[in-house]
Amino acid sequence: MTDKLQNDINNLVEEFNFRGQKKYKLIVLFGLLGDFDSFEYAINLKSFIDKNQDNNLDIFAIAIGNQNGKEKFCKFTGFYEENLIVVSDNKIHNNLQVSRGLDIGLGGWINMLLMLSGINSLKTIKEVIRGYTGDRKAKQIYSEFDKIDVLKFLKFSGNSFKKVFGDCYLRPFELATFRLNNMNEIIQNWSDYILNEEYLPQRGATFLLNNQNQVIYKFFSNDVLGYSSNMRDPLGFLSDLIKE
Secondary structure (H helix, E strand, C coil): CCHHHHHHHHHHHHHCCCCCCCCEEEEEEEEECCCHHHHHHHHHHHHHHHHCCCCCEEEEEEEECCHHHHHHHHHHHCCCHHHEEEECCCHHHHHCCCCCCCCCCCCHHHHHHHHHCCCCCCCHHHHHHHHHHCECCCCCCCCCCCEEEECCCEEEECHHHHHHHCCCCECCCHHHHHHHHHHHHHHHCHHHHCCCHHHCCCCCEEEEECCCCCEEEEEECCCCCCCCCCCCCCCHHHHHHCCC
């Protein structure tokens, strides 16, 4: 890790008062609030927090967006408002040399659609396919008691996945259903979540700091639906690195 990156992270901690009281700090840079990755990552982080209430980790996030978008984002994902900072542009991302994604000069929409098709985003197609085929090496998303409402007209319980495909693994169509619900929320509140379409391709990054604010883990995303080095277990690095 370069001295510049460490200094930039130190400045970020000071600028946004990311103090925290615990042994470790996780600082996440989302792209736009309305990015697929932002929603999915935030929901996974909320789940991690709920399962590890006594964990020695403070979590902070920065996203490109506005206050209205922030409130809706946190209401939908469960991510805590006090832990999320919204900014109006990608200057912080650029300063930390986070990937801006594809830019062929035809606007954010075209760039994003091309990335979703796998151009300059090589892992995206594989991840989309996994959402439909399932993954025996990944955890299931829905319990049998969850109520699932897809696009307001298809309603069923998580038990449907269990009846058809079994349980204790990521079942076919399960991740795709989860992502479809996220996409529906984004589309319904597009103007609140998408501050500027120019930033649609902007990727994110993750930094884990110890109690001296030293970066002990980092990950820079290059792909849509690629916010972790291991999408089968996106927060596995936390379980591995954060131990009492």
